[in-house]
Amino acid sequence: MQRLDVRRAARMSDYWAVAYRRTWRGSAISSFVVPLLYILAMGVLLGGFVKGDPDKLEGATSYLSFVAPGMLAAQSMTTVFGEVTYPVMGMIKWHRSFYGMIATPLGVPDIVFAHLGFVVFRVTLVSAVFLAVMAPFGVFESVPGVLVAFLVQPLIGLAFAAPLYALTAALRNESGFALVFRLGMIPMFLFSGAFFPVSNLDRWMEVLAKFTPLWHGVDLTRMLVLGRVDASLALVHVAYLGALALLGWVLATRLLHRRLTD
Amino acid sequence: MIEASGLRKSFAAKAGAEVEAVRGIDVVVRRGEAFGFLGPNGAGKSSTMRMVAAVSPVSGGTLRILGLDPAVDGPKIRARIGVCPQEDTLDTELNVRDNLYIYGRYFGLPRAEVRQRVDELLEFVQLTEKASAKVEDLSGGMKRRLSIARSLINRPEVLLLDEPTTGLDPQARHVVWDRLFRLKQQGVTLVLTTHYMDEAEQLCDRLVVMDKGLIVAEGSPLELIRTYSTREVAELRFAPADGHSGELEAIAPKVQDLAERVEVLPDRLLLYSADGEETVAKVHERGLDPAVSLVRRSTLEDVFLRLTGRTLVD
Numbered sequence: 001m002q003r004l005d006v007r008r009a010a011r012m013s014d015y016w017a018v019a020y021r022r023t024w025r026g027s028a029i030s031s032f033v034v035p036l037l038y039i040l041a042m043g044v045l046l047g048g049f050v051k052g053d054p055d056k057l058e059g060a061t062s063y064l065s066f067v068a069p070g071m072l073a074a075q076s077m078t079t080v081f082g083e084v085t086y087p088v089m090g091m092i093k094w095h096r097s098f099y100g101m102i103a104t105p106l107g108v109p110d111i112v113f114a115h116l117g118f119v120v121f122r123v124t125l126v127s128a129v130f131l132a133v134m135a136p137f138g139v140f141e142s143v144p145g146v147l148v149a150f151l152v153q154p155l156i157g158l159a160f161a162a163p164l165y166a167l168t169a170a171l172r173n174e175s176g177f178a179l180v181f182r183l184g185m186i187p188m189f190l191f192s193g194a195f196f197p198v199s200n201l202d203r204w205m206e207v208l209a210k211f212t213p214l215w216h217g218v219d220l221t222r223m224l225v226l227g228r229v230d231a232s233l234a235l236v237h238v239a240y241l242g243a244l245a246l247l248g249w250v251l252a253t254r255l256l257h258r259r260l261t262d
Numbered sequence: 263m264i265e266a267s268g269l270r271k272s273f274a275a276k277a278g279a280e281v282e283a284v285r286g287i288d289v290v291v292r293r294g295e296a297f298g299f300l301g302p303n304g305a306g307k308s309s310t311m312r313m314v315a316a317v318s319p320v321s322g323g324t325l326r327i328l329g330l331d332p333a334v335d336g337p338k339i340r341a342r343i344g345v346c347p348q349e350d351t352l353d354t355e356l357n358v359r360d361n362l363y364i365y366g367r368y369f370g371l372p373r374a375e376v377r378q379r380v381d382e383l384l385e386f387v388q389l390t391e392k393a394s395a396k397v398e399d400l401s402g403g404m405k406r407r408l409s410i411a412r413s414l415i416n417r418p419e420v421l422l423l424d425e426p427t428t429g430l431d432p433q434a435r436h437v438v439w440d441r442l443f444r445l446k447q448q449g450v451t452l453v454l455t456t457h458y459m460d461e462a463e464q465l466c467d468r469l470v471v472m473d474k475g476l477i478v479a480e481g482s483p484l485e486l487i488r489t490y491s492t493r494e495v496a497e498l499r500f501a502p503a504d505g506h507s508g509e510l511e512a513i514a515p516k517v518q519d520l521a522e523r524v525e526v527l528p529d530r531l532l533l534y535s536a537d538g539e540e541t542v543a544k545v546h547e548r549g550l551d552p553a554v555s556l557v558r559r560s561t562l563e564d565v566f567l568r569l570t571g572r573t574l575v576d
Contacts, residue, residue: 002336002337005337008337008370011367011368011369011370012367012368014363014364014367014373015364015367015368018356018360018363018364019353019355019356022355022356095351095352095353095354095355096349096350096351097351097352097353098351099347099351100347100351100352100353100365100412101368102317103315103317103340103345103347103351103413104340104341104365104368104369104416105337105338105340105341105368105369105370106337106368107336107337260317261317261318261319262273262274262318
């Protein structure tokens with residue numbers, strides 16, 4: 001397999017720019033409206049029934065300020081699920097555009113790198129919109145913390161995107177995605193601490209929840225937004241997410257290479 | 263331009279077994295010629311093409327493309343060749359122009375340069391008016407022409423075409439052949455696979471016939487016809503006598519000595535000989551009276567069927 005050449009991979013930016021120019025209007029509206037709906041429904045309306053006890057809400061003074069950072073991290077995950085699964089399968093199987101790409105000087109490592117780069121761009125963009133929507137609700141306790149939380153979202157995205165990319169390259173067809181979404185994404189979305197503290201779970205479920213990448217993402221984002229950073233725990237989060245991203249990246253490149261060249 | 267010796271390709275199949283798609287072939291393609299790989303499905307043509315395209319790694323033997331080793335210089339080779347795949351790999355959601363534009367960028371060509379080439383190529387494949395159309399709205403023939411245009415964006419020295427006209431209607435096929443002929447005149451080396459014999463006769467200076475992963479014959483279309491067939495073929499049909507089956511089998515021995523080779527088909531006899539009319543006359547002299555007799559020239563199809571058999575290959 002030829003090596004990654006970042007300058008060669010950068011040639012793909014035009015592809016992603018052209019492809020994104022075609023779809024950005026639709027995604028721009030949804031990336032603005034969806035966070036607003038979530039914050040209103042979960043944070044403001046549902047949160048109105050929750051007593052804001054900082055001892056029970058991991059230090060948050062209201063349910064809104066507890067749930068908002070959780071939803072930001074969860075959105076970084078769901079965005080990635082949409083960007084990687086079906087689109088990647090499409091480029092392998094349906095319109096087979098990967099085969100067109102590897103007939104040029106581009107190699108699989110360049111293609112995967114550029115694609116993950118685009119995913120990072122998308123996560124960064126939707127996170128920026130989410131934070132802008134959150135801002136008027138007065139949930140930011142620490143401005144530097146919020147900025148770091150913003151920078152952390154692409155890492156959360158990559159921790160999901162790279163392993164999912166590898167999984168997609170290994171799947172024969174799209175029928176496996178139903179399981180990935182129903183038994184992977186949705187349970188994580190609901191039970192990884194985005195909507196309630198994982199300490200409310202049964203002991204074994206809490207342990208399980210803390211192994212999910214989303215919990216690491218949620219906890220890291222929340223401690224930054226609330227300005228209550230536990231440095232050593234934050235480091236564990238970053239290391240865990242970074243390791244997943246790195247491992248997934250290596251696997252994704254290898255598996256896609258095998259899929260396309262044999 | 264392309265030199266292969268003892269070239270092999272094997273795939274891991276289920277249960278650890280290996281399938282050998284290409285089992286040791288020697289091929290030399292010279293600059294400026296149009297070279298064809300003929301063969302039935304599963305003969306190993308596409309596997310060979312994917313190795314020559316520096317995409318699929320070689321399993322055995324040596325392969326040099328433009329003097330370079332694909333295992334070492336894959337990106338350099340791919341920068342100088344064009345590939346028009348069997349199944350279109352266009353980006354169906356983008357329009358015609360964007361498909362060409364982004365492809366040019368994959369080669370690292372400057373944006374202004376790509377834009378200029380896109381206009382030229384659209385003209386060349388007669389798609390200028392469709393520049394803003396989405397690919398999914400194009401006909402099969404237009405998509406194929408777009409694929410060809412795309413494979414020319416880097417001004418390749420060698421153009422690889424895997425079954426360039428499969429699935430096209432006769433008009434579209436002739437447009438494609440015309441464009442390929444012009445490219446050949448411009449000095450582009452063409453390497454194509456096909457299972458259409460008329461396509462091979464139209465386009466190829468030289469070709470090899472592949473069967474079961476091996477080369478079974480090699481030469482110009484004319485040489486192959488001379489070597490593996492006769493100049494003419496007489497096709498004889500007999501009126502069914504009382505629904506008597508196996509009648510043709512019974513007639514065949516009676517005319518065996520009149521032709522170099524006699525082939526019995528379900529509905530007719532084929533007599534391969536240098537002079538078909540003379541053969542037909544002799545058949546009549548023997549008191550046999552075919553209902554229909556047709557004399558035609560031998561084609562590559564006769565060569566092909568002789569070499570690879572009439573059995574269906576899936």
